[in-house]
Each structure stands twice: as C-alpha cells, then as structure tokens.
Amino acid sequence: MAEGQSPALLHFLAQRPRLRLLAYRLLGSNADADDVVQDAWLKWCRVAEGVDEPAAFLTTQVTRLALDRLRKDKRQARLGAQWLPDPWVEAVEPGEADLSTGLLLLLERLTPDQRAVYVLREAMDLDFADIADILGKSVATCRQIMSRARAALKGMPRYDWDAAQTATLARRFATACDQRDYAALVALLGTESRLISDGGGKVKSARNPILGPDRIARFLLGVRRKFQPADFAFRIAEINGLPALIGEAQEQIRWVITLGCSQGRIGGVYLLADPDRLPYSTISASE
Incomplete structure (x- = not known):
C-alpha cells in the first residue's frame, strides 16, 4: 500500500478511469462526468468498509447518478439548436468499444434508461443480470429496454470504428x-x-x-x-x-x-x- 493511502482510496483510484469513461459515455460531458465521479467518491467514503465488491458498487453509483442528471437535463428539448459532446482527449485502450462522436449523438435519441442499458451492455459488456441489479429492474425489463433502444437506433447512419x-x-x-x-x-x-x-x-x-x-x-x-x-x-x-x-x-x-x-x-x-x-x-x- 502506498504510504498514507487507505484501502478505500486505492480501490477508488483503481476504478476511477473506468468510472469516468462510463459517466462520459452516459452524459457526453467531461465536467458532468467529473461531478458524477466525485459524488460517487463521497458515497464510497461513507460505506467503503462494508462493501465486498467495490467495482460493482461504484459502477452502480456512477450509473444512477448519471441517470439522475440525464433525467433532469433539458438537452433533448434543444437538440435542434445543435449540440456536440465534449471531446474525449484521453487515450482509449485497444479493444475499447465505439466512443465516436457519431455514436454519442445517436445515443441522444434514447431515453435515459435506454441509454444506460445500451452503454452498460454494449460498451461495458455487462450481462443483463448485472444491469438489472444496477438499475433496480428485472432482467426481463432490461432486455425489453435494450430491444427498444436498438429499435430506436435502427436505420440511423452508423460509421466504422476504424x-x-x-x-x-x-x-x-x-x-x-x-x-x-x-x-x-x-x-x-x-x-x-x-x-x-x-x-x-x-x-x-x-x-x-x-x-x-x-x-x-x-x-x-x-x-x-x-x-x-x-x-x-x-x-x-x-x-x-x-x-x-x-x-x-x-x-x-x-x-x-x-x-x-x-x-x-x-x-x-x-x-x-x-x-x-x-x-x-x-x-x-x-x-
């Protein structure tokens, strides 16, 4: 352990890059992603000693906090005024799922729940049981949400992740x-x-x-x-x-x-x- 660093902090720092990218995928904003991760850190500080699976707990918190922001965001009402996501300038690991501007704009067509399920499934590669736990919904409901998300994106222009x-x-x-x-x-x-x-x-x-x-x-x-x-x-x-x-x-x-x-x-x-x-x-x- 690094001198002066608690196990709770080390667990969080190990997860932070993944959590920030998850929040960015959901929100399209670097500032909002940072705020969500900071709020998740504050929650983590209060309960860390009693959590057996830090990665699962932090993923759940970041997703739920981001969903709260999406539901309050008025961006959907002003998309006609033209909006683009913030640039993501950090390195993307080889094999990472599509993070392109084009895909992030497509995800704007989805409801908050649809976007969350789509990102957790397609980008984070979680199974539906884990997604159901994160969102507090049944597996069947999450599968239905994913089906509706795919239907909403069907026929939209998709570009190569190349x-x-x-x-x-x-x-x-x-x-x-x-x-x-x-x-x-x-x-x-x-x-x-x-x-x-x-x-x-x-x-x-x-x-x-x-x-x-x-x-x-x-x-x-x-x-x-x-x-x-x-x-x-x-x-x-x-x-x-x-x-x-x-x-x-x-x-x-x-x-x-x-x-x-x-x-x-x-x-x-x-x-x-x-x-x-x-x-x-x-x-x-x-x-």
Whole structure:
C-alpha cells in the first residue's frame, strides 16, 4: 500500500478511469462526468468498509447518478439548436468499444434508461443480470429496454470504428482544407454527408445541420476564410478514440473536428468551436 493511502482510496483510484469513461459515455460531458465521479467518491467514503465488491458498487453509483442528471437535463428539448459532446482527449485502450462522436449523438435519441442499458451492455459488456441489479429492474425489463433502444437506433447512419480508415481520410481532409481545395474536399464527402457545428452560442456556427458535399465544403472554406486568422492550420490528434482534426491559430485551439467514416468516404463532420469546451492543454499528435 502506498504510504498514507487507505484501502478505500486505492480501490477508488483503481476504478476511477473506468468510472469516468462510463459517466462520459452516459452524459457526453467531461465536467458532468467529473461531478458524477466525485459524488460517487463521497458515497464510497461513507460505506467503503462494508462493501465486498467495490467495482460493482461504484459502477452502480456512477450509473444512477448519471441517470439522475440525464433525467433532469433539458438537452433533448434543444437538440435542434445543435449540440456536440465534449471531446474525449484521453487515450482509449485497444479493444475499447465505439466512443465516436457519431455514436454519442445517436445515443441522444434514447431515453435515459435506454441509454444506460445500451452503454452498460454494449460498451461495458455487462450481462443483463448485472444491469438489472444496477438499475433496480428485472432482467426481463432490461432486455425489453435494450430491444427498444436498438429499435430506436435502427436505420440511423452508423460509421466504422476504424482508426486506419479514419486517419487516412482525416489527413486528406486536412490537406484539402488547408489548401482551400474545394474539389478535393467534395470528393472526400459521401453523397449523404452531414455537418453539425456547435459554437456554444459564442462562436459562429450553423443553426441547422448542413447536408451534402457541396454545402459542407462551401461552409467550411467560407467560415475558415472569414473567421480564422491566416495561420490557421489543422493537425491530426486522437479524439474520442479515433484520429481527428485540431484547428489551431496563434498557438490556440479554435476547432475540434471529429469524423464519421464508412466505405472510404466521410459521412459525418462534427465541428466543435465552443471555447468553453475546447481542450486547453496541448493534445498529442496522432500517429
């Protein structure tokens, strides 16, 4: 045991990265995820000595606390105003389940209970008996909730969880944007491509999704030309577990663009420009 660290603290620290990622998957917000994990820590401090299975207890607490926030969140009522999840800039372990921006946006279509069951089953790989214990529901009810979640997502655009493909397309996308090459940019975008931008009400962004290669290319090149300094340039970094684009000028991060890719084309372009939610620290370049 590290000097001065109690068993309760060591148990919590061992679980904290997993718990924070679980809370982020459920909420799409780094700040909210941190708050939930902190609240779980406070609960843990009060009962740790009497808990036989720390991982199960902490998973239950984080899930329930996140569900409380989801049920109170008014985000569902303002999705038309365009919202993107916070960038997840921490490393994602090999074999981790899909953490892409595109999937997190799809999960916004689900009810809080559906989202919780889906994440616990698909991302955390828990069986339905464990999920039932966490949510305080029957196994049959959890299976039904999962079935409804899958039905709600059926037919929605899904992109490949493929780092190699995404890296190739991200590099070509960055080059086309930096060279103001409209034709090259259009060629990278799928016929049903969609751009969602989120400036947090503080930075210029589109009020509605922009559809189609022509409109997306014109929007990106036009906004860049009008609102970004001459030294603005992209570099590749890992965001939400996949290669993404960091737009920088004057040593400041101004844009984070994550991509949804499938069959060699870009179908989803997600542009976050909200200065309050952009990473402040330098993000390591993706290989």
